[in-house]
Amino acid sequence: MEPILIFGGSGGIGGAIARKLKARGEHVIxxxxxxxxLEAAGRALDAPTHRLDVTDAAAVAATMAEIAATGPIKxxxxxxxxxxxxxxxxxxxxxxxxxxxxxALGAALVLQGAAPALKAASQGASVVLFxxxxxxxxxxxxxxxxxxxxxxxxxxxxxxxxxxPSVRINCIAPSLTRTPLASALTGNEALAKAVAExxxxxxxxxxxxxxxLAAFLLSDEAGxxxxxxxxxxxxxxxxxxxx
Ligand SMILES: NC(=O)c1ccc[n+]([C@@H]2O[C@H](COP(=O)([O-])OP(=O)(O)OC[C@H]3O[C@@H](n4cnc5c(N)ncnc54)[C@H](OP(=O)(O)O)[C@@H]3O)[C@@H](O)[C@H]2O)c1
Numbered sequence: 001m002e003p004i005l006i007f008g009g010s011g012g013i014g015g016a017i018a019r020k021l022k023a024r025g026e027h028v029i030x031x032x033x034x035x036x037x038l039e040a041a042g043r044a045l046d047a048p049t050h051r052l053d054v055t056d057a058a059a060v061a062a063t064m065a066e067i068a069a070t071g072p073i074k075x076x077x078x079x080x081x082x083x084x085x086x087x088x089x090x091x092x093x094x095x096x097x098x099x100x101x102x103x104a105l106g107a108a109l110v111l112q113g114a115a116p117a118l119k120a121a122s123q124g125a126s127v128v129l130f131x132x133x134x135x136x137x138x139x140x141x142x143x144x145x146x147x148x149x150x151x152x153x154x155x156x157x158x159x160x161x162x163x164x165p166s167v168r169i170n171c172i173a174p175s176l177t178r179t180p181l182a183s184a185l186t187g188n189e190a191l192a193k194a195v196a197e198x199x200x201x202x203x204x205x206x207x208x209x210x211x212x213l214a215a216f217l218l219s220d221e222a223g224x225x226x227x228x229x230x231x232x233x234x235x236x237x238x239x240x241x242x243x
Contacts (some may be wrong), residue, residue: 001027002121004075004218005067007054007110008032010041012179013130014079016211018045021218023125023159026075028066054080054106055098064113075218076109077128082148083181085141099144103130104151111159111169118167125166126222128214131173131229136237149173153229160227168226175233179204189243196241200235 004021008014009030018028022045030049032038042049050067052059069071082102084095107129111118115152131149134142156171163169174193178186186192186204196204210232216222217230231237 002074003027003029005029005031005073005114006077006079008079010034010037010223011079012181012207013177013210014077015041016207017077017151017214018047019035019081020215022047031063035218042145052171054110055101057109060106060109061113064110068114068117072122073114073117073125074121074123075126076110076114076118077214078110079130080106081130081181082145084144086144087141088143096147099148100151103148106156107152108155115163119163123220124168126218127167127169128178128217129169129171131171133173133175133176133231133233133237135173136231157227164226168222170225170227171229172210172213173229173231173233173237174205175236177207177210179207198236199233200239200241203234205232207236210223
């Protein structure tokens with residue numbers, strides 16, 4: 001069976017995507033950085049793993065070549081990212097560089113390496129990238145991450161055009177979701193409650209809220225969707241219900 005690669009498969013959203021895909025009988029391969037977390041995630045799902053740092057271009061190229069040598073790939077989710085919340089005065093060049101490398105350049109290099117194997121998939125392939133609600137809505141303190149995720153949205157549309165018609169590429173833009181990445185914010189219950197109240201649906205996201213759309217986009221049911229950025233955000237990007 002042609003595999004679906006989950007970058008960040010040991011993380012909150014990537015892990016939830018992997019569980020949903022595995023439950024519907026897909027062959028998933030998990031990729032991540034920390035060996036122990038990745039092995040634990042792979043063991044839990046009986047799924048193969050590949051450890052890599054997406055900021056290491058040579059490692060990305062080598063890993064993609066190794067996986068592509070085993071045959072076509074029918075899907076890929078790039079659920080790797082950062083949350084940098086700092087006012088512009090506190091941002092260092094290294095913050096901007098890290099956000100850009102992890103979120104945008106890493107996705108581009110992964111798709112560059114995966115392209116031949118994705119295009120070779122027998123029934124077409126699907127890719128899901130991750131932006132953030134902080135691109136559609138301007139939030140104070142989000143300059144660096146909004147810039148990096150804005151680049152991901154541009155990458156989504158550019159490569160959706162370049163890889164059509166054999167590969168569909170879409171992007172999910174979540175609002176604050178309870179994962180390890182967001183724990184500095186969600187771990188403070190008072191802050192989490194205040195942010196939840198800013199959403200029309202009055203709660204923060206859970207990994208399964210986001211994984212549901214990712215699993216749909218990675219299925220044939222989404223066969224006529226490409227080049228889209230879709231918010232899964234409790235209404236945060238479009239609705240104002242207070243004030
Ligand atoms: N959670 C939110 O509130 C939120 C909001 C908007 C957008 N997003 C986006 O949603 C996506 C998934 O985020 P998440 O919340 O699920 O984060 P998470 O729980 O921290 O998971 C991130 C995953 O990416 C891996 N990873 C991080 N840096 C890596 C690197 N340099 N090389 C390889 N793997 C790396 C992590 O592995 P290690 O654990 O080994 O580092 C982990 O498996 C990201 O693109 C994020 O920006 C999240």
